[in-house]
Amino acid sequence: MAGSRVLVTGAAGGMGRSHCVTLAQAGADVLALDLEDTRHELDATAEAVRATGRTCVAETADIRDTAALRAAVDRGANTLGGLDVVVANAGVYDVPGPSWTIDPQTWRRSLDVNLTGTWNTVRAGVAHFAGGGSVILVSSTAGIKAIPSASHYSAAKHAVVGLARTLANELGSRSIRVNTVHPGSVHTPMIINSRVFSRLCPDVDNPTEADAAAVLASRNLLPVPWVDPVDVSNAVLFLASEDSRYITGTQLVVDAGLTQKV
Numbered sequence: 001m002a003g004s005r006v007l008v009t010g011a012a013g014g015m016g017r018s019h020c021v022t023l024a025q026a027g028a029d030v031l032a033l034d035l036e037d038t039r040h041e042l043d044a045t046a047e048a049v050r051a052t053g054r055t056c057v058a059e060t061a062d063i064r065d066t067a068a069l070r071a072a073v074d075r076g077a078n079t080l081g082g083l084d085v086v087v088a089n090a091g092v093y094d095v096p097g098p099s100w101t102i103d104p105q106t107w108r109r110s111l112d113v114n115l116t117g118t119w120n121t122v123r124a125g126v127a128h129f130a131g132g133g134s135v136i137l138v139s140s141t142a143g144i145k146a147i148p149s150a151s152h153y154s155a156a157k158h159a160v161v162g163l164a165r166t167l168a169n170e171l172g173s174r175s176i177r178v179n180t181v182h183p184g185s186v187h188t189p190m191i192i193n194s195r196v197f198s199r200l201c202p203d204v205d206n207p208t209e210a211d212a213a214a215v216l217a218s219r220n221l222l223p224v225p226w227v228d229p230v231d232v233s234n235a236v237l238f239l240a241s242e243d244s245r246y247i248t249g250t251q252l253v254v255d256a257g258l259t260q261k262v
């Protein structure tokens, strides 16, 4: 990755920070982007990248806001002298209930961030590719199989695969590869919180992380409840690097066997 310049969205914490640091350790300079109200955590990501000896530019924008996102990516990419890799990682997840109970606002937010925000990110980032490059869209195992009570999320993450497949066709002749990564359960604030614990353990009063871990482990082939952010970052690094130079339009699953369990 030496000399590569990468845009990572959702970079303030969770997997996004891990992607930034992993790519920087491999030699990349980083444009780390997240919401303005995560500025403190985003600065911590930038410090962690700089501690590897690489450059980090931190920018804030809501990926739903096309103009603000484009301005932030333009500023950051111009500082880095261009972009070679886009990691569209920012996303939102909640478990509102069966499809017919989801209110329109909750439905729209999931589609707006997880799908349209991803599309916005690719358009803003690829505009700064001079030669070839790699685009990695972070989907989910929910982009491969259903998640009951979260159809707004599963629909968006399935649609991200359609977007990636189409982009791979459109950008292949420019030597730009486009792939999706599909994490299973990952130990980040997105699922390590009391609301998700209660959904996972409806019969337990005030369920703990250990209660949730037991439920999640029962869904995997391997005897673990979740993977760590770095496990997903290693997949992102592979798809970002020349090691995957002829891989495009495909789906890389990092899920401890969640999607294969019968």
Ligand SMILES: NC(=O)c1ccc[n+]([C@@H]2O[C@H](COP(=O)([O-])OP(=O)(O)OC[C@H]3O[C@@H](n4cnc5c(N)ncnc54)[C@H](O)[C@@H]3O)[C@@H](O)[C@H]2O)c1
Pocket: 009, 010, 011, 012, 013, 014, 015, 016, 033, 034, 035, 038, 061, 062, 063, 064, 089, 090, 091, 092, 093, 113, 117, 138, 139, 140, 141, 182, 183, 184, 185, 186, 187, 188, 189, 190, 191
């Ligand atoms: N954690 C999991 O179990 C899991 C599993 C499968 C897929 N994923 C996906 O992985 C990606 C990263 O998730 P995570 O677990 O690190 O989550 P997280 O909640 O820890 O981090 C998500 C980041 O995205 C940012 N973000 C949210 N909305 C945004 C917006 N509109 N504009 C800009 N930034 C925004 C948040 O501020 C946050 O920093 C997401 O796309 C998520 O859907 C997560």
